[in-house]
Structure formats: C-alpha cells, structure tokens
Amino acid sequence: MDTTQLFSLKGRSALITGGSRGIGRMIAEGFLAQGARVYISARKAAACDQTAKELSTFGHCVSLPADVSTLEGAQALVDAYAKHEDSLDILVNNAGAAWGAPYDEFPESGWDKVVDLNLKTPFFLTQALTPMLRKAATDHLAKVINIASIDGISVNPQETYSYAASKAGLIQLTRRMALRLAQDRIVVSAIAPGAFASDMNKLARDHGDEVKERIPAGRIGLPEDMAGAAIYLASRAGDYVMGSTLVVDGGVTHAR
Numbered sequence: 001m002d003t004t005q006l007f008s009l010k011g012r013s014a015l016i017t018g019g020s021r022g023i024g025r026m027i028a029e030g031f032l033a034q035g036a037r038v039y040i041s042a043r044k045a046a047a048c049d050q051t052a053k054e055l056s057t058f059g060h061c062v063s064l065p066a067d068v069s070t071l072e073g074a075q076a077l078v079d080a081y082a083k084h085e086d087s088l089d090i091l092v093n094n095a096g097a098a099w100g101a102p103y104d105e106f107p108e109s110g111w112d113k114v115v116d117l118n119l120k121t122p123f124f125l126t127q128a129l130t131p132m133l134r135k136a137a138t139d140h141l142a143k144v145i146n147i148a149s150i151d152g153i154s155v156n157p158q159e160t161y162s163y164a165a166s167k168a169g170l171i172q173l174t175r176r177m178a179l180r181l182a183q184d185r186i187v188v189s190a191i192a193p194g195a196f197a198s199d200m201n202k203l204a205r206d207h208g209d210e211v212k213e214r215i216p217a218g219r220i221g222l223p224e225d226m227a228g229a230a231i232y233l234a235s236r237a238g239d240y241v242m243g244s245t246l247v248v249d250g251g252v253t254h255a256r
C-alpha cells in the first residue's frame with residue numbers, strides 16, 4: 001500500500017462556498033497545499049478577491065463572487081465556475097448564516113435566511129453541479145462535503161432555533177443524498193465543527209480563553225484541524241466515508 005498519495009488532491013478542482021474567510025478559508029488553504037485548484041465564493045467581491053489573491057501564494061486560487069442564498073445566485077456561481085473548468089472534483093457547501101433571538105420574538109426572517117442558506121442551498125447547488133461532478137468521477141470519486149455543526153447534533157444553550165434545525169437537517173440530507181449519489185460515484189459526507197474562530201463565532205475568536213474551558217481538548221479549533229478533516233474526506237483517504245458526519249470539536253459533544 002502506497003500511503004504517500006492517500007491525502008493528495010493533485011490535479012483536482014474544488015469549489016468552496018463561503019471561502020473568503022473563517023472555516024471556508026481554512027479548507028481552501030488546506031486543499032491548495034494538497035495540490036488542488038481551488039475556487040472560492042462569497043457575496044462580498046472585494047473580500048473574496050483579496051482572499052484569493054492571498055491564497056494564490058499556495059497554488060491556483062480563483063475568486064467567484066456570488067450570493068448562493070437563492071437558486072438564481074447559485075446558478076450564477078455554477079455558470080461562473082463553468083467558464084474555468086468543465087468538471088468538478090470536490091464541492092464544499094460551507095457558506096452559512098446564524099440567527100439568535102428569544103423564543104417569543106424569533107422572526108420569520110431569521111428562519112428563512114438561515115434555513116435557505118444552510119439547508120436549501122446545499123441541496124440545489126449540489127443538484128446544479130451534479131453533471132460536472134459526474135464528469136469528474138472517472139478514475140477517482142467526486143466528493144461533496146457539507147459543513148454542518150455540532151449544534152445539529154447536541155443542543156447549544158443559545159436560542160438559535162433555525163440554525164440548530166438547519167444543521168440537523170443538513171446532517172440527514174447528507175445521508176439521503178449520499179445514498180442516491182453513490183451510484184454516480186459521487187461521495188457525500190459532512191463535517192460538524194465545534195468552536196473555530198470566525199466572524200460567525202465571535203465568542204471563539206474574541207474570547208477563546210473563556211470558550212476553551214468548556215472544551216475537553218483545552219483549546220478552540222485551529223485551521224489545521226479543519227483542513228485535516230476536509231482533506232481526509234476530499235481525498236482517496238476518505239472514499240469509504242459515505243453519508244457520515246465527521247465531528248471535529250475537541251470533544252465538546254461528549255461533554256455538553
């Protein structure tokens with residue numbers, strides 16, 4: 001057995017939604033280091049372009065700004081991607097949003113925004129890209145990786161009703177889609193991150209010392225932790241992980 005190439009992404013193309021910062025950026029950097037051509041997407045074009053420029057130090061990284069919260073926006077991203085590549089090896093459905101509000105006041109807008117982007121978009125973006133994923137799935141398998149959350153597995157005390165429901169739904173959607181797409185040589189799996197410093201998780205970013213007290217590993221997640229999990233699932237190493245959600249949380253779900 002030759003394990004030296006097991007985690008390689010050399011020659012593979014990857015599209016990462018929400019790749020301009022946070023967890024998407026961590027995954028983008030990891031994929032680039034493993035030799036993939038990486039396309040990142042986000043709404044704010046200037047920030048997305050800037051990140052692609054910075055990540056280009058590590059390899060081929062292209063910015064494709066788009067708002068993937070609507071079907072039209074998702075299709076615009078597919079069209080922009082298709083100008084660069086005629087197949088897609090790895091899709092990472094990472095772009096996400098959160099909303100917290102007390103139960104009695106929780107607004108419909110905080111439901112629709114979160115559930116549309118976190119749950120509806122991964123389904124329809126994957127559906128729109130399936131012909132390109134099928135095309136890539138030749139001598140190797142194509143991959144879809146959904147970025148869920150431990151909040152879809154155990155209950156976060158914060159009042160983030162739509163977020164928790166969207167992530168639990170995404171974990172089940174991952175199983176359902178995996179069973180369908182296996183026949184097309186497209187492997188679908190998910191990652192459930194714990195606390196990683198980002199604009200979304202300002203608590204982990206700005207109060208890491210406080211947050212780490214509740215984490216058995218004694219620290220928040222680092223870019224290498226996220227990149228390692230994503231590279232595993234995206235590469236030959238993760239080919240037999242189908243419909244599963246890999247928990248990357250320093251042990252939090254076992255403790256809370």
Ligand SMILES: NC(=O)c1ccc[n+]([C@@H]2O[C@H](COP(=O)([O-])OP(=O)(O)OC[C@H]3O[C@@H](n4cnc5c(N)ncnc54)[C@H](OP(=O)(O)O)[C@@H]3O)[C@@H](O)[C@H]2O)c1
Pocket residue numbers: 017018019020021022023024041042043044045047066067068069094095096097117147148149150192193194195196197198199200201204
């Ligand atoms: N950080 C954590 O601790 C943690 C834990 C568990 C799960 N997660 C999950 O990890 C994923 C990434 O979160 P993060 O913490 O890295 O958040 P973040 O720092 O807020 O990054 C979100 C990314 O998504 C993009 N985005 C947001 N709305 C978009 C839209 N409508 N269309 C296209 N791009 C959009 C953002 O760029 P623009 O604003 O420019 O669009 C940005 O690139 C999310 O699915 C989140 O639920 C995070």
